[in-house]
Amino acid sequence: MISIEGLTKIFRLNQKDITAVDDLSLTIQNGEIFGVIGYSGAGKSTFIRLLNRLEEPTAGKVTIHGQDITAMNKNKLRIARQDIGMIFQHFNLLWSRTVAENIAFPLEIAGVPVTKRKARVRELIDLVGLTGRENAYPSQLSGGQKQRVGIARALANNPKVLLCDEATSALDPETTNSILDLLVDINQKLGLTIILITHEMHVIRKICNRVAVMENGKVVEQGDVLDIFLHPKKEVTQKFVKQVMGSGEEDELELLRETYSNGKLVKLHFVGESANQALISKLSKQFEIEVNILQGKITQTQRGAYGTLVVQLIGTQSEVEMASQYIQTETSVQLEVIQDAN
Numbered sequence: 001m002i003s004i005e006g007l008t009k010i011f012r013l014n015q016k017d018i019t020a021v022d023d024l025s026l027t028i029q030n031g032e033i034f035g036v037i038g039y040s041g042a043g044k045s046t047f048i049r050l051l052n053r054l055e056e057p058t059a060g061k062v063t064i065h066g067q068d069i070t071a072m073n074k075n076k077l078r079i080a081r082q083d084i085g086m087i088f089q090h091f092n093l094l095w096s097r098t099v100a101e102n103i104a105f106p107l108e109i110a111g112v113p114v115t116k117r118k119a120r121v122r123e124l125i126d127l128v129g130l131t132g133r134e135n136a137y138p139s140q141l142s143g144g145q146k147q148r149v150g151i152a153r154a155l156a157n158n159p160k161v162l163l164c165d166e167a168t169s170a171l172d173p174e175t176t177n178s179i180l181d182l183l184v185d186i187n188q189k190l191g192l193t194i195i196l197i198t199h200e201m202h203v204i205r206k207i208c209n210r211v212a213v214m215e216n217g218k219v220v221e222q223g224d225v226l227d228i229f230l231h232p233k234k235e236v237t238q239k240f241v242k243q244v245m246g247s248g249e250e251d252e253l254e255l256l257r258e259t260y261s262n263g264k265l266v267k268l269h270f271v272g273e274s275a276n277q278a279l280i281s282k283l284s285k286q287f288e289i290e291v292n293i294l295q296g297k298i299t300q301t302q303r304g305a306y307g308t309l310v311v312q313l314i315g316t317q318s319e320v321e322m323a324s325q326y327i328q329t330e331t332s333v334q335l336e337v338i339q340d341a342n
C-alpha cells in the first residue's frame, strides 16, 4: 500500500510562495493502476516527484509498503528508489547509448555483475517488445519504441511501483494505445502498482481502476473510474468526462477551447508525406515550446501519416510563432489555428 498524508510542496519563486501540492492525502492499493488527472499547473508532476523525493516535501508523509520515504536519509532513499521505477513524457533516454545500454544503465548503478546484467536486459527487451532493436540508438527509434526503452529501464531492478508522468502525452493516439496496453500487461504479469499522471481522460478510461482529480494542488474528487464517469460531481471532473464523451466535431473543438485556455491550439492536417511523430519531436527540440497532443486520429501507412492532430503549443509568443511558421513553410502539414491565447 502507498499512503500519502498531508503532502505539501511550496516553491518559493521571486519572493512569492507557490503551493504546488496542498495538503494532499491518498491511499493507493498494491497492484492497482491509479490515475491522477488534472489540467496543466494542477500540481501533478510535483506530486508524483514527491513520491520518490525527486522533490523534497515541505510537509507531509509518504509511506510505501510500510517504509516512510519522507524520513529516509540519502543512503536508504537510494536503496528504496530501486523499488520505484519512473517513466517520463520525453523518455529521458541517454542518446549516446544503445537500447540495450540504456536498459543496462540502472543495473550498472545497482552493481549487478555483467553476465547477470546481460541476461536481465535480454529479458526486459522481450518483455517490452523490442527484440531486434537492441543495438539501435534512441534517435533511430519511434516515439513508442523510445517509451518502451523507458519502461524497460524503469523495470530493470524489479520495482514494485511504477510512476508514469504523462508517459503517453508526446505520442500519437495509436501509439498511446499500444503503450497503455503494455502497461496493463506489465501490471498483470508483474503485479506492479502503477501511478499514472495524465491530462487525458481517455487514458484514465482505458487502463485505470481508480482516479483522483487534481486542481490547485488538491485532490478534489476521487473514486472508481466507472463511478466518476457516471457521476462526476465537480465541474473540473465533468469537463474531463466530456473530453471522451464529446459528440459533434464543433462541440469537441469548443470543449478544447474551453479546456485548454493557454498557449496556441492548432489542428494539424497530415496528408501523406510527413511523419507526424518526427514533426512533434522536432518542434519541441527545435523551439523552446511544449507540444501537447490533445486529440487526433492518425493512420500510418507505408506512404506516411494521414489524419489530423489537435495540439497545444505552449511557450513564449515568439517561440510559438516561429514554430507555427516552421510548420507552414517547411513542412507539407497544413495548420489551422483553433485558438490563440498567447
Ligand SMILES: Nc1ncnc2c1ncn2[C@@H]1O[C@H](COP(=O)(O)OP(=O)(O)O)[C@@H](O)[C@H]1O
Pocket (backbone or CB within 6 Å): 011, 012, 013, 018, 019, 020, 038, 039, 040, 041, 042, 043, 044, 045, 046, 047
Ligand atoms: N521548480 C519549481 N519552481 C517553482 N514553481 C514550480 C516548480 N515546479 C512547479 N512549479 C509550479 O507548481 C505548480 C504545479 O506545477 P506542476 O506540478 O508541474 O503541474 P502539472 O504537472 O499538473 O502541470 C505550477 O504553478 C508550477 O508553475
Ligand SMILES: [Mg+2]
Pocket (backbone or CB within 6 Å): 044, 045, 046, 166
Ligand atoms: Mg506535469
